[in-house]
Amino acid sequence: MMNVLIVEDDPMVSAINQQYLKKIIPSAQLSLTKTDNGAHALSILKQQPVDLVLLDVYMPKLSGSEVLTELMRLEIHPQVIMLTAANDTDHVKAAIDYGVLDYLIKPFTFDRFEQSVTKFLQIHQSLKNTGPLAQKDLDQLFTTPSAQSSQLPQTLPKGLSRLSLERVLTAIQPLQAPFSVQDAAQAAKLSRISTKKYLDYLIDTHQLSSSIKYLAVGRPLTVYKFAN
Template sequence: MIKVLIVEDDPMVAFINKQYLDKIGNIKALGPVTDEEEIIEILEKEKIDLILLDVFLPKKNGIEILKSLRIKKYLVDVIIISAANSSDEIKKAFAYGTVDYLIKPFNYERFEESINKYKLRYEILNKELDIKQGDIDSLYSKHIKGYDVPKGLNKLTLDKIIKILEADYNKMWSVREIAFNLNISNVTVKKYMDYLEEIDKIFVETTYGNVGRPEFKYKLKNSINKN
């Protein structure tokens, strides 16, 4: 389970962020806290994977806190969530190692995209086996480029399915496994897999159980991001 520390001085925003994290699932949210001392106190006690960090805080600017954490050798991942939108602040944030920057106000879909992308990063960088180039490439991919989602399918859902497949390029995924990860029906997943098969973006393997009923398993083709 990923541990996320919320650093935010607005109780309502902190509450919304926690609600969003709970909705995404498999995340333990801590906080909120509002200053560097509290952050470090928690980092010394807990293995925090990700900090959601505001910029406008009562005691010290969030960008300066991020800089200070790096100087003190805390390598915890950080996503900035703030109304601060000057190019100087954003450049500094990325220079100090933030993995994403969300400008308030933002919608749930953008928040979910950021957290799911972080989850992929977390899974890849915490592998026990050696990391492959394809794993790193998947962190920066835009998924399928230049495609039109047909009527009846949703691009956001398709992107979520592709992210699942990208989590392990060598794994053959069943419809049931994908449906379980995304909390959607098997029938819905099968529609998207049929579409990906139709546009030649996945390999399909058919196996038969004891009762002779076929089960389909899928994995991405390496060319999926090379259109």
């Protein structure tokens, strides 16, 4: 379950953020909390674990920058994506000093929002493993999305999203082969139907191969592995 806190004092913007988020993370895998001020956000963060905070700057009682300062003082470190109209140096510096994951200036597009949340999901998935990370795993964490995507084609078939393709690719790389659609969907936190579209594309482009696994009970299962 992904625990996300939206901190936004404009009800319309808060609703849009929620709508965008639910287009990326399935509702069954999302635990969402919302508040309209920084003071209440801090209270929530002290009481319950939060994986990701979508944080505005200009809010009553306590600004987003003040929230970041308090989080550092309290040594509470959820991943934070700033979603704000504040583009002055002081607020940006406060965000950098905290180590925010991304900083989006309002109004932002869904594609830009999806890029930020996808980056968070990639990091969250990679750090779930307690063992040592290989250099390629670290490269995925610390390389900018634009550099990661440079090896992907500029155009995709209709109905496929470049960001979602990156998300599926990142999710399936650590999986033990052969893996199923269900395995890939759980790793990418996408629906089975959406995930299969991207697996089919990766087969069509010879990046994956598939085979049939016969089970003792039930239908045969299609499984996948990276092509040699």
